[in-house]
Amino acid sequence: MEHLRFIVDTxxxxxLASFLRRKGFDAIHTTHFDNGHLLADNAIRTIAIAEERIVITKDSDFPDLFYKLGPPPRLLYLTLGNIRNNDLVDWLDQQLPSIISLFNDSASMVVATRTHLISY
Known part of the structure; x- marks a missing residue:
């Protein structure tokens, strides 16, 4: 089983990064970097590639980059709509085993809705 690493988008x-660390994953948030709240998508993508991290985002620009440039990096694209932080963590806690399984089974991108996970 691959040890997955994550970068959580701005x-x-x-x-979310804190939750993943508590679960034993290597996870950082973009605010980990100087002026991380201002990191452009290409900078996040560069970090993810260099550090072999999966980008967790709700920004539709990342799937567009994925379709245009392909992987790496791998991508977890959240399309959950407006959701409170606690509910988001609860959702991720429930879905994490399935998400990890999809990435370990060679998914390059997982699109997550409130009811489905779709892997590419």
């Missing part, structure tokens, strides 16, 4: 709360 538009998502840092609590």
């Amino acid at each position: 538009q998502l709360p840092p609590v």
Whole structure:
């Protein structure tokens, strides 16, 4: 089983990276970097490639880059709509085993809705 590493995009709360670390994963939030809240998508993509991290985002620009440039990096694209931080962490806690399984089975991108996970 591959040890997965994550970078959580600026538009998502840092609590997601904290949650993943508590679960034993190597996870950082973009605010980990100097002026991380201002990191451009290409900079996040570059970090993810260099550090072999999966980008967790709700920014539709990342799937567009994925379709245009392909992997790496791998991508977890959250399309959950408006959701409170606690509910987001609860959702991730429930879905994490399936998400990890999809990435370990060679998924390059997982699109997550409130009810489905779709892997590419």
